[in-house]
Amino acid sequence: MSSPQRPLSPHLQIYRWQLTSVMSILHRITGVALAVGTLLLVYWLVATAAGPAAFATAHEFIGSILGRLLLFGWTVALFYHLANGIRHLLWDAGRGFELRTAYASGWTVVIVTAALSLIAWIAAYASRGGGM
Amino acid sequence: MSGGDRSFRTELGRVRGLGAAKEGVHHWWMQRVSAIGLLPLVLWFVIALIDHTAADYAATRAWLASPLTFGLMVLLIGATFYHAQLGLQVVIEDYIHGEGGKIALVLLTKLASLVLALAAVVALLVIAFGH
Numbered sequence: 001m002s003s004p005q006r007p008l009s010p011h012l013q014i015y016r017w018q019l020t021s022v023m024s025i026l027h028r029i030t031g032v033a034l035a036v037g038t039l040l041l042v043y044w045l046v047a048t049a050a051g052p053a054a055f056a057t058a059h060e061f062i063g064s065i066l067g068r069l070l071l072f073g074w075t076v077a078l079f080y081h082l083a084n085g086i087r088h089l090l091w092d093a094g095r096g097f098e099l100r101t102a103y104a105s106g107w108t109v110v111i112v113t114a115a116l117s118l119i120a121w122i123a124a125y126a127s128r129g130g131g132m
Numbered sequence: 133m134s135g136g137d138r139s140f141r142t143e144l145g146r147v148r149g150l151g152a153a154k155e156g157v158h159h160w161w162m163q164r165v166s167a168i169g170l171l172p173l174v175l176w177f178v179i180a181l182i183d184h185t186a187a188d189y190a191a192t193r194a195w196l197a198s199p200l201t202f203g204l205m206v207l208l209i210g211a212t213f214y215h216a217q218l219g220l221q222v223v224i225e226d227y228i229h230g231e232g233g234k235i236a237l238v239l240l241t242k243l244a245s246l247v248l249a250l251a252a253v254v255a256l257l258v259i260a261f262g263h
Contacts, residue, residue: 028223031216031219031220031223032219032220032223034216035216035219035220035241035245038212038213038216038243039221039248040253042248042251042252042255045196045251045252045255045256045259046251046252047206048189048192048193048196048255048259048263049254049255049256049259051259052189055189055192056189063161075178078174081169082170082174082175085167086171087167089164099230100205118257119180120178120182123182124181124182124185127183127184127185127186128185128186129186
């Protein structure tokens with residue numbers, strides 16, 4: 001621990017990124033983001049309990065551009081963490097450690113995340129009855 | 133049995149399998165258990181939210197106040213914050229190296245998770261049984 005001159009591993013400037021390691025850190029980042037995102041969920045519940053005025057204020061914020069961006073980010077993070085979490089559970093069960101399988105399951109998670117996020121938002125807009 | 137003369141671990145310690153942290157794989161295991169519990173709860177919540185995007189104040193309260201929604205929401209809140217504080221603890225322990233800061237931050241996230249979970253459950257109780 002007493003040699004500060006040694007290069008860091010991984011050496012970030014010349015490091016060649018791989019899908020597997022990027023997805024690994026993304027699992028943590030989305031996990032932390034979802035934990036922070038619970039603030040919005042709790043705020044929405046408390047506002048709904050507080051009464052019509054607080055509910056209207058909450059929905060004004062959630063319906064704004066910033067609110068929708070946050071909600072869209074939350075959707076993507078949620079589906080990513082959910083799908084990649086299943087991948088982690090399979091690893092915990094001792095399955096899917098071969099390099100080919102790890103990459104195949106990785107790309108599957110990426111595609112499932114994109115597909116579920118799109119489906120959720122299309123369904124949400126359809127549920128609102130076409131209006132913005 | 134194994135380890136022979138070179139192992140400093142006692143027979144009892146090996147049988148208990150609790151390690152230096154005194155809780156064995158409990159943290160790791162509960163993170164997986166709560167993850168599996170969250171799978172159906174989260175999918176239900178997203179679908180239900182999509183179904184209620186057009187709901188006004190009265191309709192939203194009526195939906196949240198129904199016994200099934202109330203029960204599932206309490207389970208979702210409990211599992212979410214339990215899973216979140218377990219996960220945040222691992223992240224903090226991996227990246228914060230000062231012992232004091234690490235312990236303070238872990239305790240802070242656990243306290244915040246508890247307070248947020250309680251706030252959400254109180255809100256749900258008010259919606260279900262209040263005015």
